[in-house]
Amino acid sequence: MAKTIMIVDDSSSLRTVVGLALKGAGYDVVEGCDGRDALAKLDGRKIHLVISDVNMPNMDGITFVKQMKNLPAYKFTPVIMLTTEASEAKKTEGRDAGVKAWVVKPFQPQQMLMAVQKLVLP
Amino acid sequence: MNLDQAIQAFFDEAFELLQQMEDILLDAESTQSDPELLNALFRTIHTIKGSAGLFALDGIVGFTHQVENALDRLRSGELTLNENLTSLLLRCHDHVKAMLQALVNQSDGPDEASQAALLAELAALTATAGGTPASEPEPATATADTAATMDWLLYLGFGPDVLRHGLDPASFLSYLATLGEVSHVIPLLPGLQAGTAYDPEQNYLQLALRFRGETTLATLHDVFEFAREDSHILIAPLAGAAATLARNEAGLGDTELAQVHAHWLTLGMQTPDEAVAASPDEPEQAADSGAQSAAPLAASVAAPPAGSSNPKKAKTAEKAGEGRFIRVEAEKLDALINLIGELVIAGAAGNLLARQHGAMALQEWSQGISTLIEQIRTGTLSMRMVQIGEIFNRFPRVVRDVTKELGKDVQLDIVGADTELDKSMIDKLGDPLMHLIRNAIDHGIETVAVRTERGKPARGTVRLNAYHESGSILIEVSDDGGGLHRDRILAKAIDRGLITADAALTEQEIFALIFEPGFSTAAQVTSISGRGVGMDVVRRSIEQLRGTIQIDSTPDVGTVFRIRLPLTLAIIDGFLVEIGKATYVIPLEAVIECIELPEALRDASHADHLNLRGELLPLLRLASFLEVPAAENARQNVVVVRTGDRKVGLVVDGLLGEFQTVIKPLGSMFSHIKVIGGSTILGNGQIALILDVNELVQHVTLRDSARFSLTHDFAMLGISSQPTK
Numbered sequence: 001m002a003k004t005i006m007i008v009d010d011s012s013s014l015r016t017v018v019g020l021a022l023k024g025a026g027y028d029v030v031e032g033c034d035g036r037d038a039l040a041k042l043d044g045r046k047i048h049l050v051i052s053d054v055n056m057p058n059m060d061g062i063t064f065v066k067q068m069k070n071l072p073a074y075k076f077t078p079v080i081m082l083t084t085e086a087s088e089a090k091k092t093e094g095r096d097a098g099v100k101a102w103v104v105k106p107f108q109p110q111q112m113l114m115a116v117q118k119l120v121l122p
Numbered sequence: 123m124n125l126d127q128a129i130q131a132f133f134d135e136a137f138e139l140l141q142q143m144e145d146i147l148l149d150a151e152s153t154q155s156d157p158e159l160l161n162a163l164f165r166t167i168h169t170i171k172g173s174a175g176l177f178a179l180d181g182i183v184g185f186t187h188q189v190e191n192a193l194d195r196l197r198s199g200e201l202t203l204n205e206n207l208t209s210l211l212l213r214c215h216d217h218v219k220a221m222l223q224a225l226v227n228q229s230d231g232p233d234e235a236s237q238a239a240l241l242a243e244l245a246a247l248t249a250t251a252g253g254t255p256a257s258e259p260e261p262a263t264a265t266a267d268t269a270a271t272m273d274w275l276l277y278l279g280f281g282p283d284v285l286r287h288g289l290d291p292a293s294f295l296s297y298l299a300t301l302g303e304v305s306h307v308i309p310l311l312p313g314l315q316a317g318t319a320y321d322p323e324q325n326y327l328q329l330a331l332r333f334r335g336e337t338t339l340a341t342l343h344d345v346f347e348f349a350r351e352d353s354h355i356l357i358a359p360l361a362g363a364a365a366t367l368a369r370n371e372a373g374l375g376d377t378e379l380a381q382v383h384a385h386w387l388t389l390g391m392q393t394p395d396e397a398v399a400a401s402p403d404e405p406e407q408a409a410d411s412g413a414q415s416a417a418p419l420a421a422s423v424a425a426p427p428a429g430s431s432n433p434k435k436a437k438t439a440e441k442a443g444e445g446r447f448i449r450v451e452a453e454k455l456d457a458l459i460n461l462i463g464e465l466v467i468a469g470a471a472g473n474l475l476a477r478q479h480g481a482m483a484l485q486e487w488s489q490g491i492s493t494l495i496e497q498i499r500t501g502t503l504s505m506r507m508v509q510i511g512e513i514f515n516r517f518p519r520v521v522r523d524v525t526k527e528l529g530k531d532v533q534l535d536i537v538g539a540d541t542e543l544d545k546s547m548i549d550k551l552g553d554p555l556m557h558l559i560r561n562a563i564d565h566g567i568e569t570v571a572v573r574t575e576r577g578k579p580a581r582g583t584v585r586l587n588a589y590h591e592s593g594s595i596l597i598e599v600s601d602d603g604g605g606l607h608r609d610r611i612l613a614k615a616i617d618r619g620l621i622t623a624d625a626a627l628t629e630q631e632i633f634a635l636i637f638e639p640g641f642s643t644a645a646q647v648t649s650i651s652g653r654g655v656g657m658d659v660v661r662r663s664i665e666q667l668r669g670t671i672q673i674d675s676t677p678d679v680g681t682v683f684r685i686r687l688p689l690t691l692a693i694i695d696g697f698l699v700e701i702g703k704a705t706y707v708i709p710l711e712a713v714i715e716c717i718e719l720p721e722a723l724r725d726a727s728h729a730d731h732l733n734l735r736g737e738l739l740p741l742l743r744l745a746s747f748l749e750v751p752a753a754e755n756a757r758q759n760v761v762v763v764r765t766g767d768r769k770v771g772l773v774v775d776g777l778l779g780e781f782q783t784v785i786k787p788l789g790s791m792f793s794h795i796k797v798i799g800g801s802t803i804l805g806n807g808q809i810a811l812i813l814d815v816n817e818l819v820q821h822v823t824l825r826d827s828a829r830f831s832l833t834h835d836f837a838m839l840g841i842s843s844q845p846t847k
Binding site: 009010011012013014016017018020049053055056057075076077078079080082095098099100101102105106107108109114115117118119120121 | 124125127128129131132135161162164165168169171172173174175176177178183284285286287288289290293294296297300323344345346347348349351352
């Protein structure tokens with residue numbers, strides 16, 4: 001069974017393009033448009049990897065990851081955070097939340113795919 | 123969804139974000155900057171940059187990166203939002219918009235010089251002058267060897283916390299295996315605890331391994347980039363392994379170093395002496411395999427979306443906010459509305475048949491159908507309705523820019539932005555409103571000095587107001603400026619030969635003169651209002667929408683431009699009247715009341731006026747006006763209609779009642795007959811002509827003013843020679 005990846009970003013075009021690349025590589029994709037939406041969409045299902053933006057309306061990415069990691073089912077779920085070069089402070093905050101994988105925006109879909117494969121092969 | 127649609131979605135999204143950015147910037151000027159707002163501001167450009175990167179739109183990424191830097195510093199409090207910065211950011215906004223627009227139209231982008239200027243200003247702000255180019259993240263390590271098939275030794279000292287961080291040692295191994303062949307693996311379990319001390323959430327596994335593949339050191343380091351923070355990762359070409367260990371770049375403890383040394387020896391590490399001889403390879407070129415493999419995809423994305431049929435294609439992406447709206451092609455909706463129009467006609471035909479037939483059940487049934495059709499009509503029409511805020515929202519920017527340019531101080535008040543209006547009208551209202559607003563600021567609002575002198579608040583106000591009134595939409599553009607100069611308008615109009623020197627005009631009529639082609643009273647045409655589009659164009663655009671425009675002005679208090687528009691263009695509620703043997707439709711919104719024509723006025727060919735409860739009501743006998751034979755012995759009626767504040771009584775031969783009707787345009791052959799606005803088909807298949815009340819009223823006004831200037835008529839009518847107000 002294909003591995004499931006959740007993309008959380010407030011830009012629907014970003015979700016779409018990353019989603020296309022991931023689906024093309026054989027992953028299943030779940031989308032969330034912000035942290036709150038993503039939490040609701042976890043819904044107990046098996047998620048093999050989460051890709052999340054930091055800066056989003058309603059609930060930011062770091063809060064989302066912290067809350068997700070509090071749920072036993074997602075304690076070990078790997079997270080790739082999307083970030084800008086200019087957010088060293090956010091990165092520290094993310095580290096505390098247990099995020100180790102960062103991908104710098106802007107990125108090409110292929111770069112994202114590579115990062116994903118390092119953590120979870122399809 | 124494919125990539126073409128995705129890029130289309132990107133454009134839609136980017137334009138929405140830019141709109142948000144503009145709104146926030148304009149808003150932030152008046153309010154104290156609120157951190158949440160600044161964050162939202164940052165997010166707009168941040169998201170555009172992020173998404174643009176996905177589509178390899180490097181130009182946009184490069185520029186937005188610099189803007190984002192400034193916004194980030196703004197967000198963190200290093201910069202404060204003052205007028206200059208807002209101005210700069212707004213210009214950056216314009217620039218990004220122009221770049222996007224160029225991509226959409228596949229035309230040339232905005233010129234480079236302006237971009238360079240903006241970038242220079244941004245750089246001056248952020249002090250990170252000429253900052254790092256944003257297009258590519260830095261390659262993981264600077265030292266990259268040329269790719270050749272060779273053996274590598276790796277030590278993966280995964281830290282105890284990697285599992286908690288979602289990093290699975292096994293997955294790194296699997297990924298590594300996609301790059302080449304992992305020939306030997308030695309698992310190491312240095313800290314493994316027995317019994318209760320064992321923590322299942324902790325990682326005890328470390329690996330030493332030998333790998334063979336066509337790759338570079340950078341690529342291999344890249345594999346473990348996410349694990350590096352938590353772990354000790356050592357990678358060395360087989361030949362140079364001993365030297366790498368000796369340098370101890372990863373900062374291993376002595377015990378660990380000794381262990382790695384031992385294991386690597388087991389895996390085939392050569393002694394230092396052998397190694398020196400065999401490691402001449404130096405970096406030739408940085409081959410970032412990631413960037414290379416991404417290139418073909420990037421090219422296919424960057425290709426113009428040639429096949430994308432319609433830019434308004436519905437975004438299917440699910441998103442909380444988007445779920446509430448469905449974007450539909452305008453043509454589909456138009457086709458539907460046209461069909462509903464036909465349905466309305468067919469329904470009316472059914473109604474008529476049922477009535478003629480006389481069967482009660484049939485009549486009730488057809489009544490039920492009619493009610494449903496009415497509901498469908500209302501529902502469908504409301505789909506075409508959009509909030510007028512859509513155009514109002516672009517004006518704060520206009521006001522701001524024009525105000526700055528003229529050195530005045532003006533605020534814009536918007537009221538009723540949620541008033542709904544037909545989409546096709548919204549599109550055509552932008553330019554006339556823009557012109558009225560520019561005019562109000564330029565000619566209406568006085569300079570600060572003059573205002574202070576007149577005892578007015580220094581800051582002038584331009585007000586946009588929209589509301590519904592008896593089947594029409596009213597849009598008011600008002601200012602609290604100097605008002606229109608009655609005498610100057612008159613003088614100019616006489617000078618231009620628009621009116622004769624002795625013409626007696628009402629205030630309204632004098633003001634209306636400014637709508638005449640080529641009329642401009644501003645002593646000096648400024649860059650703002652002298653842009654070729656005159657007030658005559660404004661009036662023409664409004665009239666094309668079947669609307670009227672009217673001016674109220676009080677010297678030193680201000681001016682109000684009042685635009686009255688029909689709710690929709692496609693279907694009207696009509697009032698059916700009979701003239702001779704033919705049926706005509708009067709738009710119901712213009713009808714105030716119907717009265718019977720008094721006996722005394724029936725034949726008097728000169729009695730063109732009626733005393734309507736003390737008010738003088740001019741009459742227009744439609745039968746003679748339209749040159750159709752009047753019906754014999756008809757009990758004539760007067761339909762009182764109004765446009766603006768003028769009332770006219772239309773004399774008709776019979777009243778047939780209300781009728782919902784679809785406007786069918788007349789062929790160009792009839793375009794010179796102004797009093798006929800269109801045609802429609804009645805339930806019985808007959809054709810009825812729709813009367814243009816505006817034109818009829820205008821005709822009556824002209825007729826009366828012509829007649830009142832002839833003395834014998836005054837004498838005959840016994841009316842004072844002063845024109846009626």
